[in-house]
Amino acid sequence: MLQFLVKRLVSGVFVLLGVSFITFIIGYFTPVDPIRQLMGQHYTYVGWLQLRHAYGLDLPWYQQYYNFLFHCVKLDFGTSIHYQNRSVGDILKDGVPISTELTSWGLLLTLLLGIPAGILSAVKANTWIDTTNMTVALLLYALPGFIIAVFAQVMIVWCNVQFGLNWPVANWGTPWHYALSDIQAKLVPVLIYGAAGYAYFARLARTSMLEVLDQDYVRSARAKGLSERAVIYKHALRNALVPLITSIGLSVGLLIVGALFIERMFNIQGIAHIAIDAVSQGDFPVIQATALLAAFGIVTGNLLSDILYTIVDPRIKLV
Amino acid sequence: MWEKHTLRGGFLFALLCLSITLIAAACTTSTNRDNQTTVAPDSQQILRLPIGSTDFTTLDPALVQDGGDVEAIQTIFTGLVQFDNKGNIKDQLAASHVISPDGLRYTFTLRPDLKFSDGTPLTAEDVAYSINRTLLPATQSPVTNYLNLIKDYDKITGGQIKTLIGDSLIVKDPRTLVIVLKQAQAYFLQTLTYPTSYVVERKLIERYGKKWTDHLSEGGGAGPFKVASYSHTLGLDVVPDSFYYGRQPRLKRIEFRISGDVNTTYEAYLSNQYDEAAIPISQLDSAKQRPDYIHTPSLVLSMIQLNYNIKPFDILKIRQAFDVAIDRDLITRNLLRGVVTPTHRYIPTGMYGANPQVVKGPDGTAGTAGDRAQAVALLQQGLQDGGYSNLSSLPTITLTTWNTPGSLKMANVLVDQWKTILGVTVHVNSIDPNQYEQTIGTGNLQAWMYAWQADYPDPHDWLVVFFGKGQDYNSMHFGQNSSRMAQEQQALQNMMVWADTLKDPRTRANVYNEIEQKLASETAWIPLYQAASNFLRSPRVHGIVDNPLGVINPDDWANIYLTI
Numbered sequence: 001m002l003q004f005l006v007k008r009l010v011s012g013v014f015v016l017l018g019v020s021f022i023t024f025i026i027g028y029f030t031p032v033d034p035i036r037q038l039m040g041q042h043y044t045y046v047g048w049l050q051l052r053h054a055y056g057l058d059l060p061w062y063q064q065y066y067n068f069l070f071h072c073v074k075l076d077f078g079t080s081i082h083y084q085n086r087s088v089g090d091i092l093k094d095g096v097p098i099s100t101e102l103t104s105w106g107l108l109l110t111l112l113l114g115i116p117a118g119i120l121s122a123v124k125a126n127t128w129i130d131t132t133n134m135t136v137a138l139l140l141y142a143l144p145g146f147i148i149a150v151f152a153q154v155m156i157v158w159c160n161v162q163f164g165l166n167w168p169v170a171n172w173g174t175p176w177h178y179a180l181s182d183i184q185a186k187l188v189p190v191l192i193y194g195a196a197g198y199a200y201f202a203r204l205a206r207t208s209m210l211e212v213l214d215q216d217y218v219r220s221a222r223a224k225g226l227s228e229r230a231v232i233y234k235h236a237l238r239n240a241l242v243p244l245i246t247s248i249g250l251s252v253g254l255l256i257v258g259a260l261f262i263e264r265m266f267n268i269q270g271i272a273h274i275a276i277d278a279v280s281q282g283d284f285p286v287i288q289a290t291a292l293l294a295a296f297g298i299v300t301g302n303l304l305s306d307i308l309y310t311i312v313d314p315r316i317k318l319v
Numbered sequence: 320m321w322e323k324h325t326l327r328g329g330f331l332f333a334l335l336c337l338s339i340t341l342i343a344a345a346c347t348t349s350t351n352r353d354n355q356t357t358v359a360p361d362s363q364q365i366l367r368l369p370i371g372s373t374d375f376t377t378l379d380p381a382l383v384q385d386g387g388d389v390e391a392i393q394t395i396f397t398g399l400v401q402f403d404n405k406g407n408i409k410d411q412l413a414a415s416h417v418i419s420p421d422g423l424r425y426t427f428t429l430r431p432d433l434k435f436s437d438g439t440p441l442t443a444e445d446v447a448y449s450i451n452r453t454l455l456p457a458t459q460s461p462v463t464n465y466l467n468l469i470k471d472y473d474k475i476t477g478g479q480i481k482t483l484i485g486d487s488l489i490v491k492d493p494r495t496l497v498i499v500l501k502q503a504q505a506y507f508l509q510t511l512t513y514p515t516s517y518v519v520e521r522k523l524i525e526r527y528g529k530k531w532t533d534h535l536s537e538g539g540g541a542g543p544f545k546v547a548s549y550s551h552t553l554g555l556d557v558v559p560d561s562f563y564y565g566r567q568p569r570l571k572r573i574e575f576r577i578s579g580d581v582n583t584t585y586e587a588y589l590s591n592q593y594d595e596a597a598i599p600i601s602q603l604d605s606a607k608q609r610p611d612y613i614h615t616p617s618l619v620l621s622m623i624q625l626n627y628n629i630k631p632f633d634i635l636k637i638r639q640a641f642d643v644a645i646d647r648d649l650i651t652r653n654l655l656r657g658v659v660t661p662t663h664r665y666i667p668t669g670m671y672g673a674n675p676q677v678v679k680g681p682d683g684t685a686g687t688a689g690d691r692a693q694a695v696a697l698l699q700q701g702l703q704d705g706g707y708s709n710l711s712s713l714p715t716i717t718l719t720t721w722n723t724p725g726s727l728k729m730a731n732v733l734v735d736q737w738k739t740i741l742g743v744t745v746h747v748n749s750i751d752p753n754q755y756e757q758t759i760g761t762g763n764l765q766a767w768m769y770a771w772q773a774d775y776p777d778p779h780d781w782l783v784v785f786f787g788k789g790q791d792y793n794s795m796h797f798g799q800n801s802s803r804m805a806q807e808q809q810a811l812q813n814m815m816v817w818a819d820t821l822k823d824p825r826t827r828a829n830v831y832n833e834i835e836q837k838l839a840s841e842t843a844w845i846p847l848y849q850a851a852s853n854f855l856r857s858p859r860v861h862g863i864v865d866n867p868l869g870v871i872n873p874d875d876w877a878n879i880y881l882t883i
Contacts, residue, residue, distance in 0.1 A: 036757040039461045041772065042384055043756060044791050047461060050476065054459045083374070084382050084459060085529045086551075094551045153586060160590035169587040170579040172552070267372055267579030269552040277373050282753050 001310075008306070012299040017069075019295040020288065024068060027284040028061050034081045034282040055081060068288065077289040082281040088289045091274060096256050096293075097175040099263070099270030103255040105190040110197030110251075115244065117198070118205025122240075123232060125210060133202065141199035146261035148192050153265060156188065170267035189266045193259050197251070204247060209240040238312060245308045253301015257294045359859070359883040364571040366860065366881065369578030369593045374551045378532040380514035381453040381460045386772075386869065389514055391575050394557050395436075395540040396517040397873050399427050399446060399496075400508050404864040404872045406670055406776050408508050411873065412446070412518060412541065412564075422503025422822065423470075429494045434562040435520045436545035437538030443496040447488040449518045450498075451475070454483065465513045465774070470501040504819045505827055509671075509775040543568050543876045553577060566877035569862075585855075594857040594881075600725070603656050603853065611855045615865040616660060618667050618773035619850035620781075623718070623733070625842070627800035629765045630714050635804055636701030638842040639681035644694035644740040645733065647687040651848055654732055659848040661687035665781055665835045667849045669867030671824070672778035674832040681842050691740050698741050710742055719758070719767040722749040726768060762794045770850070776868055778831035779819055786843060788812045797843055804841065811837060859883070 035051045036043060052058045056067060071078060077088035117137070121130040140148075156167050172189070173182035212218060213236055221235045222228075256271060263273040271290055278286035309316045368390075375388045380396050383389055393401075401411040410416060413427040433441035453460050454475045463476050470487035474480045484490070487499040500507060510516075523539045524531045531539065535546035543565060544557035554576040559568045578584040581599045588596030598606040606612050625632040625641070632638055647661030663680040666673050677685035682693050707713055720730040727749055734745045745766075750758055759767055774780050784790055786797045788809075793799075798808040814834055821827040839846070852869065862879035863871065871879075 032751070032753040033757050036760070037753055040384055040756065041774070042462045042464060043760070044464050046473075046476070047463060050456060051459060051461060054456065079529075083376060084461075085377055085379055085532060090530075091551075098552060153583070157586045157590055166591060169590050169592060170583045171577070174550075174553070264372075264580075265583070267577060267583055269374070269577060273372075280753070 004306070005303075008303050012303070015299055016292060016295055020069065020072065020292055021065070023288045023291040024065050025061075027287060028064070030282075032282040034284055037282045038081055038084075055079075072292070077292075078285040080283055080286050082278070082283040082286070088285045091286060092271070092289060092293065095269060095271040095274045098172055098268060099257060099259070099272065100255050101175050102172070102186075102189060102193060102262065102268060102270060103251075103257075103259060105186070106193030106197060106259070107251050107255065109190065109194030110201050111248065113194070114198040114201030115205045118202040118207075119209050119232070119237065119240070121202065121206040122209030122213060125206075130206075134206065137199040137202040139199075140195045141203065144261075145192060145196050145259070146265060148195060149189075149262055149265035152188050152192060170265075172266070172268040172270075189262050189268060193262050201244070201247070204244055205240065208243045209236060212236045212240040215239075241312050242309065245312055246305045249303075249305025249308055250298065250301040252304055253297040253299070254294075256297050257290075357883050359881045361571050363883060364569060364881055366570050366573045366879075367593045368573060368575050368595055369584045369587070370554060370575050371578060371584070372580045374577060375555065375575075378535065378549070378555070380449075380517040380519060381458050382462065383514050384462055390869075390871075391555055391557075392514050392517070393542065393870065393873065394544040394573060394876070395535065395542045395546060396514065396519065397540075397542045398511060398514070398517040400511050401873060402512055402776070402868055402870050404866050404868075404870070404875060406866065406868050408512065409872075412441070416508075422505075422820070423500050425498045425500070425507065426491075427496045427498070429496070430564055431494065433541060433564055435538050435541050436560040436562055437520070438562055439520060439522070439538065440493075441518060441520075441541050442493040443490045444493070445521060446496050446518050447484050447490050448521050450516050451483050451488055452519070452524070453515045460515065462513070462515050465510045465515045468500050468502070468504050468507050468510065470499045472501065504779075505821055505824070506775070506777040506779045506819060509777040509779075513775055543873050544573060547572070565874045568876035569878070569880040570876065588855055588857075591857075594860050595854055597854050600656075603658065606853070606855060607656075607658075609855060611858055612853070613856050613865060614658065614851055614853050615869075616667070616669055616849055616851045616867050617869060618670055618776060618867050619770060620662070620664065620667050621659075621768070621770045621847045621850060623766055623845040623847065624759075624769050624785075624795050625766050625844060626762070626764060626795055627802050627804070628762075628796045631701070631705055631707070631716070632766065633800065633802035634701045634705040635802075635841060636697045636704055638701075638845075640694050640697035640701055640741060641737065642680060642842040642845045643682045643690050643697060645736055645845065645847070646689040647847060649688070649736075650729070650732055654728060655848070658853050659850050661847070662849050663687070663839050663846050664849065665838050665843070665846060666778050666831065667773070667781075667867070670773060670776035672776075672781075672828045672831050674835060676832070678836060678839050681840055683840075689736070689740070694740050698743075713743065715746065716743065717746045717748050717765050719748045719750060719764050721752045721755055721768070723752060730768060759794050760791070762796065764794070769844075773868075778828070778835075779815075782831060782834055782838070783815050783819070786812065786838065787815055795844065808841075808843075 035048055035055065035057060038051065039048060056064060068078070075089065080086050080088055080091055083091065117133055121133045124130050153169060156169055159165050160167055168185045171185050173185040218231060218236050221231045260272040260276065262268065263270045264276065271293065274286065275290040278290065370387050375391060376385050377383055377388055378392060378395070380392050383392055397411050399411060399413045400408050400416070403409050412429055412433060414430045415428050417426045429443055435441050450466060452458055454463050454466060454472065456476060456478045466472060469483065471480060471483055475483050489497040489499065491497060518541055520539045523534060523537060527534050533549065535549060543560060543563050545560040547556040547558045549555045554574065557573045558571065576593070578587060578593060581597050584593065585596045585599055585602060587593055625638055627633055651657060651659050651661045663678045663685065664674065679685050682690050702709065718730055718734065720726045727747070730747045734747060737743050737745050758764065759769070771781070784792050786793060788798055798805060798812045811834055814830065818827050818830040818834065821830065859881045861882060862875070864875060
């Protein structure tokens, strides 16, 4: 196990290095000049030279990349070019809790509803329960998140105007706080995030469970006279969970990265929102940091999946 | 079994209660919009302003560029002089100011007993510190050029000297500050109205460094409001500053909220969650019918700039032909839904220096519908002047524009009009908005669409910035080109320099008006329209005087209030 963890840790470091280099090079060679963009209508050549120097953008690329890596080791991602008085670390510190909260609640909803629904469908395969469940799942899965988000927003406005409500159309409230106004703001985005995940996990769980239910050992368990509940929960479910673990692990890894469309539509100032704004603002330090964060999430998620495998199925050995 | 049922029933009951509570809460916070005559009680004097989809870029007056940031900053900070709501300069922190006969020394006497929002006395030293701080390279301000008239500006921004205090910022006593200029310029006070010279509290900056604007609830400014709270993910709340030297605001709180994109913000306004909202283009027609619709011309001009160094725009008549061929009325009516004003102006209306008379286009009229016959005649003369035998011998003409749907539509309409009227094919080159400015800055484009918003309402910011010799924005090479017009243009450039030395504002404005008319007759660029602010404001809000500058006089907050 230890050997495996060390191996994965080393390969993870290389993945992060690779991502950092690619994002740096893309940023370096892109025709967008972040300082020119920062100065906008107030551009003067002399001012441009001074600011380029202040941000170290007049250094050779390898020097800039070295500086970036050197500071990254100390978890210092530099200063935002767009928000001049703010460090990138500060910006991430604001965004990560919001994205994590949105995706955590969404994932919880997904797992608590999606996996049981999938298992129920498998157990009741080809009955009206299965058909209804899978139709709903397919519908939610087929509809892009932003369509559902737009529809939800229109409905909120319609209800507000028709019934004199004041339900928040957008915004997130205070992260990890649950005053009434916070719950109002968070409820719809979480439900929408959960809806897409629900559909995915319900379908995955159904397929996986159906496969397991067809195995010899399940048939043997039934032949031994075990109750159906014992067959499903003790023998089938544990094995059916193995393929789900990969997806859950990756989802957990991506919790910090947020949900692009939902954050955008509902004006939630999470990491995805920050990353998109940074791209449009040519704010390379923020782009690099969010890309690294996403890579870190995926590496961690993968690792988590592998570890969870061994817990769910002790026959799997990590070498 | 019983336990399971109870659990499920309890869960459903809790869910039902939660739903009812949430909906009830939503209902109770809604506002009755029918009765808007009674002044709201203090507890409801809360103005809710949306700021868009991102946090303020900065609340540091030394760095600010964005219009929305300026609006918030002007509630918290004030400067020596500012604009009233008609665009006139008035003393603000200063009680009075005196300009020396040679125009090089501005002596400001501060109001007595000025204080920052934490009660700390504000003196001339603080004013000098604030201006000096903006200019220090360590501040990394992208807007130092507002103060470039101050003596030794180049030396301090270039890091050759460490301070201007005692040099060109002279503190005579706690209430008197002298600012020394490198050359007499009539528009210096206008540049001082920009937040770069607003007064900030030294002790806060020294305590918190670059993060000082995260601590504005501890002081920092001397405006009508002070910061109550600031969150980078929610927005900014300001409350009246009890140490403010003017009349106290009637509002008890302003909430600047990160509100999402223009569509989301508009939807939220319709749900009564904000008191103002910009209007998405798609909603403009219906919004214009609403009683809460507000239309105010703004100091923004849209134009097409033509490069004198690239053929065929080195020929006067060809430039004029392209100008006269455009039917601006049609464009503004059909494409821009009548919310802008077609114009020949180079200095927009609504500010000092705007020509009180009409500005005539190259066809000698103020009409904006274009003149087909004259455009064709001008083109024919232009072809002769340029030695072109016919239209097909003209070089390829390319109009560059932003790669955004609205800009591309506009470019295509223009290309269409030129093709229909002049028979000239113009190609469209679209560029990512992020690269637009730097591409223009190369000076190698042939023709490009552009828009400019006043930094400060003075003709200098419109004419000298674009047509002055050696100006960063003179990408058209006006004056310094190889065309036959160059000599005349250089005379106009000298006239601009002279205009900025004139002390009498009326004479100076007249000179600028004359220059503007000459530029318009020559098609120095092709003006298209003056933009406007189109937005909705809740009828509950009273006392805001809308003006093209988009500023609220700090003392006007005493007249702004909400009704229920």
